[in-house]
Each structure stands twice: as C-alpha cells, then as structure tokens.
Amino acid sequence: MNQDPPRRLRYAMVGGGTGAFIGAVHRHAIALDGLAELTAGALSATPEKAIASGRALGLAEAHNHGSWQALLEAELARAPDERVDAVVIVTPTDSHFPIALAFAAAGFNVVCDKPLVHTGAQAEQLVAAVAASGAVFGVTYNYTGYPMVRQAREMVRSGVLGAVRKVVVEYNQGWLATALEGTGNKQAGWRTDPARSGIAGALGDIGSHAENLVSTVTGLAIAELVADLGRMVPGRALDDDASMLLRFAGGAHGVLIASQVNAGKENDLRLRVSGERGTLEWRQEEPNRLVHYRHDGPTEILTRGSPWLCEAARRAVRLPSGHPEGFIEAFANVYRGVFADIRARSAGVVVDPLEADYPRVGDGARGVRFIECAVASSASRSWQRFEPDQPAG
Structure with missing residues (x-):
C-alpha cells in the first residue's frame, strides 16, 4: 500500500528581510532539499519593512507580521497542528535572547544564528528553557555541515591520527x-557596535566559528x-583581531586566530589537527578536499563524494564527486539534521544520530562562555581556566 509522503514542515523567520544577506542564505539552504517552506515571518525590526519584506516573499497577510511578538501571539492562537514547526532567528545578536527564549519557552522548535546570546547567564537561562520545553534547538554553525568536516571528525575521533x-x-x-x-555599511555598523554585538567583535563573529569547528572535529575540551x-x-569599539593559545584537557595544545583586518583575505577558515601518527588539514575556501599527512x-x-568516505560524510553529499558543493549546501546539511530531529520527536521515535547531525543549544552556550573567557583573559593578560558549563567570572 502506497503511503503519502510526509508534508513539508512549516517555518517562520524572524529577521532576514529585504537586503539582509544571511536571511536569504538561510532560505536558500532550507529550500534546497524541499523539506520545509516559509509560511510566516516578522522579517525586520521595522514594522513597515517587515510587512513589505513578507509580501515580497509571498507570505499570506495573516502570517506576515510587523514584530516577533505579534508573530508569537498569532502562532499561539492557532491550533497546535496549524502552527509553524520551527522558528528561524536571523537577527543581530542583541535580539537573539528575548526572541529565542520566548519561542523556546512556548514550546516552539528554534534555529538561531551565532553567537547565540550576549552573556553566559543568558545562555544558561536559554539552555534551561529548552530542556524544560523539550523543543529542538539548532544553532547555525554552518561549517559543521561540510562533508569533509564530518569526514575529519570521524577520522580524528576514531583514532586515525592517534592521540x-x-x-x-x-x-x-x-x-x-x-x-x-563609518561609511553607512549596515553589516559593519552592527558588527562593531558593543550594544548590538556584545563584548566581542571578530572574536564573536568568526572566532566563535573557529572554536566550534575545533570542538566538533576533535571532541577535545578546552x-x-x-x-x-x-x-x-x-x-573601533570592539576587537577586530584575536590571537590565543589553547590547552586542552588531556594535554593537547592549540592556537586560534580570528582576524577581520587581514587585508585582501576573503573567508579563509582553515583547520589543522596533528596527532601521533599524522595530520589533517581542511580549508573552507577549498571545502571539497581534506588532506591527510x-x-x-x-x-x-580525500575528496567529497568518494565512496570510501565515512557514512556521515557520504550522507552530506548531494552531487557526484567532481561537482563542487559549498556554503549553501553546508547550511542545508545543518537544517536537514534539525528537521530530521523535529520529525522524529513529533512522531515519538528515537532519531538516528547520523540523521540529526547539527549543533545544539549547548554548543551555542559553550561558544558564548568561550567568548567571555577570552575577553577576560585579554583584559587581565593572563591564562584563564575555561569552564564550559559556567559563565565566566
């Protein structure tokens, strides 16, 4: 007997309206696999722009809102089976906490950009709210979605490199x-504003990605x-250059650099992991290759799409080998994991970890505490203990 295919999930977006780069990236990534559709939104902090953006994207008037509070109120007024299945937050960091907390506490599944929130105390409160509600909560550390990052994770954690x-x-x-x-660039304006970005600039924007990449691939705790x-x-009011030395539990050492003033550089994220028996190197600008020394x-x-890769890497591939995949597809892999978890929980079944492969709220909270620890270290010019489960003092 033929079964009808599962319906596409419904999602709402907060932020990401007309002219917002990252909002469009999220929508394109979600659309790639056809697993979910945008059905509601509050797409700007300015009500008029929010409504205009929603109309441009084809949202029905009853689902197109001028504020996230109005979106939440409208969704709560609907029958449970008519509500959106997830809320995607792509606003500047200063508004992440109130929006994410309100939706998570109300039982909605949430996907939020990084850095997650401004403070460790906020992160702790958000983690508790997610645990209490049982909601799915994903954080878009999108570089974890690259197939060759997942291949590196498998090789490191399975002991290919040794300790x-x-x-x-x-x-x-x-x-x-x-x-x-100072030129009116909107992205630069809020990224360098402490009121909107919090206590860190480059460290928060891209250093948080670097920390998460290390944690994801190695499994090591700083x-x-x-x-x-x-x-x-x-x-400039916030850091635009960050350098640090790391010591990991178990004895490994590390170096982390996050800089947005390397003139001429574009998006040069790179990782090198060295063990007793070898080294792995990966670059985001050449994401389909992983070098094993x-x-x-x-x-x-090792190249993306090859049949001898691990299962997690193979599952993250959409095109045959030799056809480049990149940034949008990595985002899409994160969303595919989130949506798999949402479907499994709604059906009351245990999800396959390889299907629900995405960064969680705990990863985002650790990233916030990492930022606080690094800022405290720089201010004191001293080594700082990193307690990933506790806000920095």
Missing part, C-alpha cells in the same frame, strides 16, 4: 581592514586559554 597533540585553527578575513562602519584581543583600526606513509587527498 591529538596540536590543533591550529585560523579564520582570516579582510573586510574590516578599514573603518567600514581547559584553559590565554588571549590577546586587538583593535587595529583606530576608533601520514607519519609513515604517503600523503592522501
């Missing part, structure tokens, strides 16, 4: 090498760190 000794992660950009925030945060562009054998270049 990890050294981890080096760099995220180099040059877009803030000048005082772009035990302590010493950080040096700089403001290279005169008059062996201590006692020839160097191996």
